Amino acid sequence: MMRRTPLLTGSGWLVFLAAMLVAAVLIPVLATLPPPDSMFRLPAYLVPLFGKYLCYAILALALDLIWGYAGILSLGHGAFFALGGYAMGMYLMRQIGTRGVYGDPILPDFMVFLNWRELPFAWWGFHNFAYAAFMALAVPGALAALFGWFAFRSRVTGVYLSIITQAMTYALLLAFFRNDMGFGGNNGLTDFKEILGYEVQAPSTRLGLYVITAVALGLSFLVCRFVVTTRFGRLLLALRDAESRVRFIGYSTTGAKLFVFVLSALLCGLAGALYVPQVGIINPSEFQPGNSIEVAIWVAVGGRGTLVGAILGALVVNFVKTWLTGAAPELWLFALGALFIVVTLAMPNGILGLVAQAKQWRRTPTAPVAETVHD
Amino acid sequence: MRLIRALVILGLLLVPLMGRAANLPDAELAKLVTGLAGDGFDDKIAAIDALGTSGDARAVAILKALTDGKLAASDDKQMLIEGAGGKFTDAVTGAPVTPGAEPERIHVNNRLRGLIDGALSRLTLYSADPGDRLSAATEALHHPSLGAVPSLDKALATEQDKGVAAALKLARAAGLLQSPDAAVRLAAVDELAASTDSEVRGLLGELVGGHESDPKVIAAAKTALAKIERQLAYIEIGINLFQGLSLGSVLLLAAMGLAVTFGVMGVINMAHGEMIMLGAYTTFVVQEIFRAFLPAGLFDLYLVVSVPAAFLVAGAVGVALERTIIRFLYGRPLETLLATWGISLMLQQLVRSIFGAPNKEVANPSWMTGGFQILGGFTVTWNRLVIIAFGFVVLGALVLVLRRTNLGLHMRAVTQNRKMAAIMGIPTDKVDALTFGLGSGIAGMAGVALSQIGNVSPNLGTIYIIDSFMVVVFGGVGSLVGTLAGAMGLGVVNKFLEPFAGAVLGKILVLVAIIIFIQFRPRGLFALKGRSVEA
Known part of the structure; x- marks a missing residue:
């Protein structure tokens, strides 16, 4: 009998707690306690950026x-993210109330502008935060369940799945651009005023949202880590490496893939819902197929199938993006494109893979590094 | 006998000439024109009417001058037309005149203007240009009046062009609808039933809707209306079919290169759209070179030169990419997807850096501009027709390359069994590079076609990449027949959905339909069968 992998090793917990301490405690402290002109003071604009x-x-x-564990490269994650964001955006729109340009207590401004008389069905109940939060998870989850059930049942795999998830994202992009859809069309949802009674723009609210996001990230990491360390996680790895064999042994591959796909979509919805109040806008461009592919490169840069690598990759690539689009905007696409090529060609296991290689090289300088086998 | 026949034929030949070009003697025309300067309204109206029915070519210029306020009378009642720069010419003879005193301009009011317009359109019925006559007849149909019937009759008697004659008959029938005689109206309705003009439909609709009292005429109008509706429905289907084919040929061109790189080689090339974009920019560059260095007479040939140029440019870029990047990723489709996406971002930015972000204008050569009208007022444009033909020509050429050349044989061999092909002495590396180059080159040629119907911009390719993949996956990977069926099917379905779903919603519906379709036929319409499928 195989010994169960622990959730995190002793040193692993130490690193996790340290990271959480920095993200959820140190940064908020630096943003509030030091006097405004001190060099330790974190400028206020950085808080929503970090969020x-x-x-x-x-x-x-x-x-x-x-992708890393079950081998499914979804190019629809940007769509799940945006759907969660839209659910939160709808709540925030309803909170504007009479403070909008037209001052309509029920209808958001863009509906008044379109001469709509009643709130469309899809918007019912979104004045209630709990309902909106539920929908932010339920809508992406339900879409993933429906889509995944159809796709996995008929064994659409590999690039075919990538392509049809991309088509799904594209269809949603086109749909949300339409004014008739009732989600603000091209302009999306913006001009938010308050969330749960707190002013969205206020530094204290932003700090609170940031801390919530940091905690959510920590919890998400633990959930994912839990999933991949169970027997089920082993099954996922087996699925990734030899799906037919797993099926022949007698496992239901459809159920396993569906579960992890839906779980993944729920996390996307959560991320989207946290994203919108901090950024202050959600519009159809979040559905751009390119956004979803960019997520894949964050994961690949950090190192696939490690979870930590994904977090690392997202942070590193986005820091660089913010810096480069400010410093030399025309270079950003070259850099991003080159990153895609270099990572896939030269560092298939990302930054973490390089670290592991370096370690191994130091221990046994003569042994060649084992090549990763891809199917 | 023969002499008589010859004389009859000669006479028949002369009739139209006489009818159309019979100019009045100068003196008579001058009398009419002088009437325009008459004191009373009635004089002017009579003169305008007479000029309108005269059929004299000079009357057109005179009446036009009158509406523009350029017709003037000198002190000695000589009628003058004021030309550019205040120079006067005699209205009848056209000889230049220097008037002694400032001539008095003739003013017209709105009522006269209406009459002049009517007279002008009647005059145009005798114009030498069939196009002018047709538009005059159509004009008469759109503003039917019983009063216009005699002049329409006169024009009809001499009309030789079938199309113009048909239009004249319709206009005449539309005028006769206002006749007080129910039998005449009935005959007119029967004649109108042959038309598909939406104007006629409106006229008949008014008749049915209460403008008519005679029950027989109403019944006839109803049947005529039903017939027209039916015909219009057929035409609508025909138009949708044509537009569907047109969109389908664009999709076919965009997807064919992908059918080679993805279908034959199994490489997920997300930079495929950028190969199309490179082809379009090559067209732009070739156009600029023609504009700058070659005589204007040769300009129309630039498109012909662009096709091989785009093939070579995009093909060369394709070979370069295959050799430097893609060949290291064979067997790793998801990594290939990401790397080629990176390539696409870089190519877009590269083109944006070189040519700038705004759209570039690529002109249609003269042999691709314009079009011709078919029934129901729908215009078939030449550029669409040429692109449909071009799509099929490229498809035919590709099939020939794959089936009839050594390269094609090698490609298929490498696809089916790489190791065995290598053992047989086929340079698989070279074949890979050339196959990828071929697919990219075809994409480049697609770019030439797309530059003719849309904007040339750095993100031209991103519009087509998802559609191209949909076509290839829908049709069946590795099957050119499937690609053809997929492209045409999607194009036609899209265009048939558009009228009642709108362009965007139609597209969404098609995407959703494909996503559902793939659930049931994961390998597409024309799936390859056999062992190699699972490999």
Whole structure:
């Protein structure tokens, strides 16, 4: 009988707690306690930016769970993320109330502008935070369940799955661009005022959202880590490496894939819901197929199938993106493109893979590094 | 006998000439024109009417000058037309005149203007250009009046062009609908039933809707209306079919290269759209070179030169990419997807850096501009037709390359069994590079076609990449027949959905339909069968 892998090793817990301490305690402290002109003071504008990165990290984590472990490269994760974001955005829109330009107590501004008389069915109940939060998870989860059930049942795998998830994302992009859909069309949802009674723009609210995001990331990581260390996690690995064999042994591959796909979509919804109040806008461009592919490169840069790598990759790539799009915007696409090529060609296991290689090289300098086998 | 026949034929030949070009003697025309300067309204109206029915070519210029306020009368009642720069010419003879005193301009009011317009359109019925006559007849149909019937009759008697004659008959029938005689109206309705013009449909609709009292005429109008509706429905189907084929040929061109790289080689090339974009930019560059260095007479040939140029440019880029990047990723489709996505980002940014972000304008050569009208007022444009033909030509050429050349044989061999092909002495590396180059080159040629119907911009390719993949997957990977069926099927379905679902929603529906379709036929319409499928 195989010994169960622990959730985290002793040193693993230490690193996890240290990281949580930095993310959830140190940064908020630096953003509030030191006097405003002190060099230790974190500028206020960085807090929502870091919050954004952490949302991306949750998204990357979700993709790593299914790509790194189950071998499913979904190009629809940006869509699940955006759907969660839209659910939260709808709550925030309803909270605007009479403070909108047209001052309608029920209808958001864009509906008044379109001469709509009543709130569409899809918007019912979104004034209630609990309902909106539920929908932020339920809608992506339900879509993933429906889509995954059809796809996995008929054994659509590999690139075919990638392509049809991309088609799904594209169809949603086109749909949300339409004014008739009732989700604000091209402009999306923005101009939010308050969340649960707190002013969205206020530094204290932003700090609170940031801390919630950091905690959510930590919990998401533990959930994913739990999934991959169980027997079920082993099954996922087996699925990734030899799906037919797993099926012949007698496992239901459809159920296993569906479970992990839906779980992953729920995490995306969570990330999206946390993202929107911090960024202050959600619009159809979040559905761009390119966004979903970019998530894959975050995961690949950090190192696939490690969970930690996904978080690392999301943070590193987005830091670089923020810096480079500010410093030399025309270089960013070259850099991103080159990153895609270099990572896939030269570092298939990402940054963490390089670290592992370096360690192994130091221990046994003459032994060649084992090549990763891909199917 | 023979002499008589010859004379009859000669006479028949002369009739239209006389009818159309019979100019009035100068003196008579001058009398009419002088009437325009008459004191009373009635004089002017009579003169305009007479000019309208005269059929004299000079009357057109005179009436036009009158509406523009350029017709003037000198002190000695000589009628003058004021030309550019204040120079006067005699209205009848066209000889230049220097008037002694400032001539008095003739003013017209709105009522006269209406009459002049009517007279002008009647005059145009005798124009030498069939196109002018057709538009005059159509004009008469759109503003039917019983008063216009005699002049339409006159024009009809001499009309030789079948199309113009048909239009004249319709206009005449539309005018006769206003006749007080129910029998005449009935005959007119019967004649109108042959038309598919939406204007006629409106006229008949008015008749049925209460403008008519005679029950027989109403019944006839109803049957005529039903017939027209039916015909319009057929035409609508025909139009949708044509537009579907047109969209389908665009999809076919965009997807064919992918059918080679993805279908034959199994390489997921997300930079495929950028190969199309490179082809479009090559067209732009070739166009600029023609504009700058070659005589204007040769400009129309630039598109012909662009096709091989785009093939070579995109093909060369394809070979380079295969040799430097893609060959290291064979057997790792998901990594290939990511790496080629990276390539696509870099190519887009590269083109944006070189050519700038705004759209580039690529002109249609003259042999691709314009089009011709078919029934129901629908215009078939030449560029669409040429692109449909081009799509099929490229498909035919590709099939020939794959089936009839050594390269094609090698490609198929390498696809089916790489090791065995290598053992037989086929340079598999070279074949890989050339296959990828071929697929990319075809994408480049697609770019030439797309530059003719849309904007040339750095993100041209991103519009087509998802559609291309849908076509290839829908049709069946590795099957050119499937690609053809997929492209045409998607194009036609899209266009048939558009009228009642709208363009965007139609596209969404098609995407959803494909996603569902793939659930049931994961390998596409024309799936390859056999052992190699699972490999």
